[in-house]
Amino acid sequence: MxxxxxxxxxxxxxxxxxxxxxxxxxxxxxxxxxxxxxxxxxxxxxxxxxxxxxxxxxxxxxxxxxxxxxxxxxxxxxxxxxxxxxxxxxxxxxxxxxxxxxxxxxxxxxxxxxxxxxxxxxxxxxxxxxxxxxxxxxxxxxxxxxxxxxxxxxxxxxxxxxxxxxxxxxxxxxxxxxxxxxxxxxxxxxxxxxxxGTAMATTLEGAAQExxxxxxxxxxxxxxxxxxxxxxxxxxxxxxxxxxxxxxxxxxxxxxxxxxxxLPFTYGKMVGNKKQGRVLFVSMIVMLIVLLSTSLASENAGNPVINAMGVQHNQGSMEGKEVRFGVAESALYSVVTTASETGAVNTMHDSLTPLGGLVTLGNMMLNTVFGGVGAGFINVLMYAMIAVFLSGLMVGRTPEFLGKKIEGKEMKLIAVTLIINPLLILLPTALALYAHPDTISNPGYHGLSQALYEYTSAAANNGSGFEGLGDANPFWNISTGIVMFLGRYFSVITMLAVAGSLASKKSVPETAGTFRTDNALFGTVFIGAVLIVGALTFFPAVALGPIAEYLTLKP
Structure with a gap:
């Protein structure tokens, strides 16, 4: 049900x-x-x-x-x-x-x-x-x-x-x-x-409650x-x-x-190519469903437990979840809130299973599974241009996007945008682990995930967290504040520069050799670009965090 x-x-x-x-x-x-x-x-x-x-x-x-x-x-x-x-x-x-x-x-x-x-x-x-x-x-x-x-x-x-x-x-x-x-x-x-103001009530036990x-x-x-x-x-x-x-x-x-x-439909209408908008929409749905399925499977299975008879059995993980909603609705909410970069939570993400936590981290690191209002879709279009550029390199042809050639100037701006995101996440995480390990409440792999999640959430403008982290102090306040500011405005500025550059170029007529960006093939290449360029950037970090934690829980 x-x-x-x-x-x-x-x-x-x-x-x-x-x-x-x-x-x-x-x-x-x-x-x-x-x-x-x-x-x-x-x-x-x-x-x-x-x-x-x-x-x-x-x-x-x-x-x-x-x-x-x-x-x-x-x-x-x-x-x-x-x-x-x-x-x-x-x-x-x-x-x-x-x-x-x-x-x-x-x-x-x-x-x-x-x-x-x-x-x-x-x-x-x-x-x-x-x-x-x-x-x-x-x-x-x-x-x-x-x-x-x-x-x-x-x-x-x-x-x-x-x-x-x-x-x-x-x-x-x-x-x-x-x-x-x-x-x-x-x-x-x-x-x-x-x-x-605050209402005062008396509980059934006679205690005062605010x-x-x-x-x-x-x-x-x-x-x-x-x-x-x-x-x-x-x-x-x-x-x-x-x-x-x-x-x-x-x-x-x-x-x-x-x-x-x-936004994909807004985009398709405004650029005069509704098919291209639909391709991006379907591609993001595919990524969302894969990530949601992973989270649901992990949260419903829970962590492996060895009973008194030495027999392993799995049970759905209700730790940190609101009993009114249960495991499935909590997993759905955690995936949607990080896919849309909203950050609202109806369950504590710190208590998600390692793979469930990995899904929420992945959503924020990629910031293309729909992404937040506006900023997320700019990332989607950035990866679409990367997909076109990579496809052009493979066939030895200057890549074109919406009739405009993507050349060195645009790709340099996109490359800088790609680099700044992992720098804003990984460097502060390393600094926090070195300088303030006392603020991390969990030892080992999960402790790494806590710090990594905090800066990923800040850079992706999501706002959810692996709570339990001692972040109510000047170090975390200032460092995450800087990461949030740069994570928000740096990419907007560079991608507006890309848009301004493309807007000034003359349109190139479509030919038989033009790589079409409004069909299923492009959707596949787009997803591949997101996974190869985006996901692999963060793979070493998540391998030391949620993936290592998952492997240590297996009997």
Missing amino acids: SYLAIAVTLLIAFLLARPAGLYMAKVFDYEATGLDRWFGWIEKPLYKIGGIRQENQTWKQYAIALVLSNTVMILLVYLIFRLQGVLPLNPSGIQSMEPTLAFNTAISFMTNTNLQHYSGESGLSYLSQMIAIVFMMFAAPASALAGAIAFIRGLSGKPLGNFFADMIRCITRILLPISFVLALVFVAMGVPQTLH IARGPVASFLSIKELGNNGGGFFGVNSAHPFENPSGLSNFIQIILMLLLPAS
Whole structure:
């Protein structure tokens, strides 16, 4: 029955992807459409107040606008975190954040990572949750999606557009309407939405109990839709106030997949080649299903156990899982949240089996199994160009992508982008293992996996973690903050440069020798490029972590 529920969940998510993708293509079409009647009255005053003329920007102007505006937002919310102890809407009297923690949290939420080195309900006031956190939960995915749309425009030879106009359109026409409706749905399911302070209750044993609450429903809807993932409560979506039922769990999975799964169809429509979008969509589904099947098999089998009679038997691993959802739904959630780079959790990833943990790590290291809103799809297109380039080398022909030649300049930028990701993960992991082994709670292979997971999550802007790591200190706050910032903006800048370079080139006529990128052969080559170029980069690290742990558990 659980497998049927998983199949239905994924089927619905994938059926929603095409109409949602075509809608997004319409949203980012600068031509007049029927949508202007519904949203123009909101957008025009914002353009006027912000002095936005909607003129097209070069790739440098677009990148500077994205990075600088996001940096200013980081500084503003940093100040809110530092001053929350004396600001209003703080009925629980929560103190201001420590400087390095405020630094980490501000970068974390502005980069769509939502890595939390604090416990949700005890770390932030209501003002910080609403004015800082929820604000960034809209601004961060809108910035990333705007960057992806600009990249797609550049690939198709069109002007890149205007960052500020794209960001506003994303918020007003996509994120805000959907999250508003879903917030009401979550309220109807019993998710709290209140500004009252902590509730006091008396248990059946007569003990006093404090029950945290707050404006959770509005937080939850954009948390999942925007692939944000941070928890209002410390245990995230394992908390009954954030995930009260199987139906809410189902809706959260749909929301996490909705925008990332829709982008291939947006891409196909905007570049005028719908088949190519479908090929990428199917390729990502294949990778997701393989990874999900691995996780389900591992979590359902559990770790090998030797009973008193010396006989080995396996049993499903319920360690660290919410009993309301069980093994299968927990495994599905762990795969979807890392495939979509959301980072929300309804189970503790630290307690996953070695192979289950390996799947979540692999999703983040590849960042192409759908990936997060915008930034993940830029990675997908990067690997598509790598696949075209490798295919061109094998047949001795200059590679072409969407009618544009991929030459040395573009490949140098792509190579630098490929290198920076493992550097941001592996070097800090080695430093942490050498300088701060005392913060790692598990010995041996699993301890390595803990540190590796933390920096992988930070670099991939995911935010989930192998909890148990002693990361609430200045070293982890500063190091992961730097990794999150560079992991977010470095690749966006370099890939916008690639888009700008391709946009300036003349189109090359398609010939009989052109390598087609809209058929099953290309889908196979694309998956191969992801696995060979992406997965092998991290193989030595995962061999020393989850793979070694798995082998040591075998009798």
